[in-house]
Structures are given as C-alpha cells and as structure tokens.
Amino acid sequence: MTRLRLGFMGTPDFSVPALRALIEAGHDIAAVYSQPPRPAGRGQKLTPSPVHAHAEAQGIPVRTPKSLRNEQAQADFAALNVDCAVVVAYGLILPKPILDAPRLGCVNIHASLLPRWRGAAPIQRAIQAGDTESGVTIMQMDEGLDTGPMLLRETVPITAETTGQALHDALSALGGRMIVQALDGLAQGTLAATPQPADGATYAAKLSREEATLDWSRPAVELERQIRAFDPWPGSFCQHAGERLKVLRAKLAEGRGAPGTLLDDTLTVACGQGALRLTRLQRPGKAAMEADALLRGYPLSKGARLG
Numbered sequence: 544m545t546r547l548r549l550g551f552m553g554t555p556d557f558s559v560p561a562l563r564a565l566i567e568a569g570h571d572i573a574a575v576y577s578q579p580p581r582p583a584g585r586g587q588k589l590t591p592s593p594v595h596a597h598a599e600a601q602g603i604p605v606r607t608p609k610s611l612r613n614e615q616a617q618a619d620f621a622a623l624n625v626d627c628a629v630v631v632a633y634g635l636i637l638p639k640p641i642l643d644a645p646r647l648g649c650v651n652i653h654a655s656l657l658p659r660w661r662g663a664a665p666i667q668r669a670i671q672a673g674d675t676e677s678g679v680t681i682m683q684m685d686e687g688l689d690t691g692p693m694l695l696r697e698t699v700p701i702t703a704e705t706t707g708q709a710l711h712d713a714l715s716a717l718g719g720r721m722i723v724q725a726l727d728g729l730a731q732g733t734l735a736a737t738p739q740p741a742d743g744a745t746y747a748a749k750l751s752r753e754e755a756t757l758d759w760s761r762p763a764v765e766l767e768r769q770i771r772a773f774d775p776w777p778g779s780f781c782q783h784a785g786e787r788l789k790v791l792r793a794k795l796a797e798g799r800g801a802p803g804t805l806l807d808d809t810l811t812v813a814c815g816q817g818a819l820r821l822t823r824l825q826r827p828g829k830a831a832m833e834a835d836a837l838l839r840g841y842p843l844s845k846g847a848r849l850g
Contacts, residue, residue: 544568545730550620550628550645552576553594557711558631560719561652562597565629568723572603573623578634579607611641620644627729629722630684642684647729649684652718654711656680656696658744661689666714667707668747670772673764676700677710679718681725683736692736694725706774750777757781757790759802759849763817767793782850783843791831792823805847810834812849 548571551562566572575598583590591599598605608616617640627647630637632654642649655665657680662668669677678698685691699713728734755777757766770779770793779790781803798806800813810821825831826841 544727546570547626547647547726547730548573548624549726550574550576550623550625551594551598551631552628552633552635552637553631554578554592554634555632556593557654557715557718558594558633558652559597560715561629561631561722562594564719564723565726566601566603568726570726572598572601573625574604574606576606576608576620576633576635579609608635611635612638617641617644627726629726631718631722637684639686642686650694650722650725650729651682651684651689651691652722653680653682653689654714654718655747656698657682657689657693658739660745660747662747663749665747666710667750667772668745670701670705670707670710671765671768673768674701677714679714679721681718681721690739692738694728694734694736695721697721704771706771708775752777755780757849759812760815763795763814763819766814766819767795783847787827788849789825789831790821790823791825793819793821796820801848803849805843805845805849807845808838808843810838810843 546569549565551565551572553562554577575594577592577595580589580591582588595605595607611617620641621644625645627645628649630649631652637649653665655669656678660668666677676698678696680693681695682689682691682693697717699717701710725734755773757779770790773779774791781788781790796811796818798811798813798818800806802813802815804813805811806813806818812819812821822834823831824834824837
C-alpha cells in the first residue's frame with residue numbers, strides 16, 4: 544500500500560466508516576472538513592457532526608468552514624498539499640480550485656449505482672422506487688452533480704424487507720472498504736476512470752418532512768415501500784382523531800374500499816389500489832409497539848378513517 548496524505552470531507556454517520564477505514568489503512572489524514580456544529584437536543588446545545596467528533600477523538604485537525612467558495616478557504620485547503628481528498632456526504636459544493644488542488648483529485652463515495660440516483664437521497668429513493676439493487680460508486684469528482692467518471696462500482700441487493708436504515712448501514716460499510724481499494728489503485732496507477740453511461744440517469748431529490756404523510760389514495764405497494772424507505776427519517780405518519788400515528792412497519796393485504804378506511808379490526812387500511820396492514824406503530828410520546836398491543840389500549844375498529 545502507498546501511504547497517501549489525504550484530506551477528508553464528510554459530515555453524517557454515513558461518512559464515519561470511510562474515515563475510520565482510511566485511518567486504519569495507515570493513510571496520513573492532514574485535515575478533516577465537516578459541516579459546522581449545529582444546535583441539537585432539548586437544550587439546543589451546539590453539537591459537532593459525527594465525522595467531526597470522530598476526527599477529534601483521533602487527534603485529527605477539523606475545519607468547519609461555512610463555504611469553500613472564498614479565496615481564503617481555497618488557499619487554506621491548497622496549503623495542506625494533499626495527494627487526494629475523499630468526499631463522503633459532506634454537504635458543501637466543491638468549487639473548481641478545490642477539485643483541482645490535490646495531485647490525484649477529489650474522490651467521492653456515492654451511495655448508488657451511478658448514473659442512477661444522483662443527488663442527495665439515493666438510498667431512500669432507490670427503495671421508494673422499488674429498485675431491486677443499490678450499491679456504492681467511487682467516483683472522480685468533476686464540477687457536475689455526481690457526474691464524474693467512475694473508479695469502482697459494487698452492488699447490494701434490496702429485498703422486500705430492506706429499510707432505509709439497513710441499506711444506509713450496508714452501503715456505509717461497503718464504501719469504507721471500497722475507498723481503501725480505490726486509493727491503492729489510484730496511487731499505483733492501476734485504476735482507470737470510466738465515464739458514466741449516457742443513459743439511465745435519475746435524480747434523488749432531498750427528503751422533506753412534508754413527504755412523511757401517508758397518502759391513502761396512492762397504491763398500497765407504493766406506501767409499503769415508502770414506510771421502509773423513510774425509516775428512520777422522515778418517517779411515515781397518518782392521523783386519527785387528531786392524533787399523529789407513526790407507522791413503522793406494514794405489509795400488503797387483500798381488500799378494497801374508500802382510501803384510508805379500516806377494512807377490519809386488525810388495522811388493514813384501504814388504499815388507492817389494494818390494501819395495507821399496519822403491523823408496527825408508535826403514538827406520540829409512547830414506545831413503538833406491534834399492532835395487536837396498540838389495539839388493546841387504543842381501539843381502532845372496522846370502518847374508522849385514517850387521515
């Protein structure tokens with residue numbers, strides 16, 4: 544292995560395994576860039592990102608600029624004299640002077656099989672769309688949105704039980720393993736970048752809280768995928784008697800009726816096409832529970848309507 548001097552740019556939990564893998568592989572991490580600390584928790588105390596916290600625990604200098612577009616930030620980065628920058632869910636746009644500064648360029652770990660699902664939420668959008676596989680693409684970054692040439696690509700299956708959290712964790716771990724392999728190939732000159740295919744590009748729009756509401760007029764198959772895709776965030780919710788219920792798990796069921804109507808006493812809900820049986824739910828301020836346990840203390844009977 545060729546020991547490289549690296550910059551690392553990342554922010555959420557997803558990025559931590561890659562940073563950990565690079566440290567364990569023996570690379571020299573000159574500095575870590577992460578989003579600035581944000582208010583969190585009941586006290587709204589300024590809290591560093593997961594990447595920031597992990598880097599500090601390892602004694603690695605952390606930088607948290609609000610932007611990389613100004614000349615001073617770009618000069619500060621260039622002064623690190625890194626061989627390569629590894630970028631994983633950082634959250635800031637990298638202008639051309641940043642992209643061009645490292646000898647081997649900037650390399651991104653992207654949680655999809657590019658060119659499918661370029662953008663901010665590839666994990667959730669893949670499940671939501673009913674894709675049967677996802678994966679990680681290691682990409683040489685250019686000025687476009689996830690448009691750079693590909694260095695490595697590896698697939699992970701999406702099953703009928705895969706949740707957003709499970710796929711997140713699988714791809715996060717896979718990215719950590721792949722980035723070490725990719726850097727070895729770049730350093731030794733044995734890894735060639737391949738342009739992304741011209742066909743098949745899709746965009747994974749950023750998730751929003753507004754999408755969390757279950758629209759019972761939609762087909763049951765789409766709602767079941769949404770519930771899995773949006774676990775844990777933004778979640779999937781419905782309304783009953785002024786109370787907001789979080790739906791954690793559901794399965795497809797037989798039946799038809801006015802959308803949102805309970806078709807039986809076991810939480811089978813009529814949808815625009817087909818029906819959905821809600822199997823695990825959570826009331827506000829309560830613990831999550833299986834449907835039969837919830838029904839013992841919160842009667843929802845046939846004919847009731849969910850909003």
